[in-house]
Amino acid sequence: MNQAGDGQEHSAAGTSSELAAVEAVLMVVEEPVTPAELAAAVDIPEHRVQVILDELKAEADGTAGGRERGYELREIAGGWRYYSRLRYAEQVSAFVLGGQTSRLSQAALETLAVIAYRQPVSRSSVAAIRGVNVDGVVRTLVQRGLLDTAGTDPVTGATLYVTTGEFLERLGLDSLEDLPKLSPHLPGVEDLEENVESSA
Incomplete structure (x- = not known):
């Protein structure tokens, strides 16, 4: 049921502002961050953060009704982080490295x-x-x-x-x-x- 006057859309995960807050933190992390760390950062319960992560992943993958994004939300090394989608690795590398490589010997x-x-x-x-x-x-x-x-x-x-x-x-x-x-x-x-x- 819609609650008029609160100015926020609600989903199964939480308010749109909660979704946006988790998304904003994920955009700036330099290494995977755990649901517990995200919960502390945005001040919402960890179980809701986990649901939000699943929702954000579905949105990026295009399984929530939208288009597939050039980035994806991955669970890596015990935490979560946004990455450019693997199929675009060549284009991203060309931009980031400027034609140079930093590959291991x-x-x-x-x-x-x-x-x-x-x-x-x-x-x-x-x-x-x-x-x-x-x-x-x-x-x-x-x-x-x-x-x-x-x-x-x-x-x-x-x-x-x-x-x-x-x-x-x-x-x-x-x-x-x-x-x-x-x-x-x-x-x-x-x-x-x-x-x-x-x-x-």
């Missing part, structure tokens, strides 16, 4: 992959798998925010490395459980891991 990608699947892991273990020194590459990945340290190996005292939330965000993953399984793509990978561990 092949060596960095290979090192990052090893750490992603074997973390926490030391540089020496990664070097044993790749067959080359990875000290410089690991430093670069740490500087870019894709890797972080996670204590030391109790036996060797070597620093252990893990991937970060930034890594998940860049890949569009919610957790490490979403990484593709290696075995179907790399037959014999289990044997390789056993050989590496026995030679360590």
Whole structure:
């Protein structure tokens, strides 16, 4: 039932001003933000924020009756954030990078992959798998925010490395459980891991 005189449209999620407030915060965040953080920012209950997030996602995807937008609302690394739609990545990259690239080198990608699947892991273990020194590459990945340290190996005292939330965000993953399984793509990978561990 319409409440005359309040000057606001109501939806199942809440008032249009609540929707707009959540949307405004999402527009300025630099990393995914949780429903609890959004609830605190706009001063409405967290359960209503979750409904609003679903509604905003449907609006961006065009499933709420409008057109599909060039951006989408994604749940990434435990939080929510607006991103440009993946199919327009080439156009966005051309604009943002001005024709230049900031892609990782092949060596960095290979090192990052090893750490992603074997973390926490030391540089020496990664070097044993790749067959080359990875000290410089690991430093670069740490500087870019894709890797972080996670204590030391109790036996060797070597620093252990893990991937970060930034890594998940860049890949569009919610957790490490979403990484593709290696075995179907790399037959014999289990044997390789056993050989590496026995030679360590």
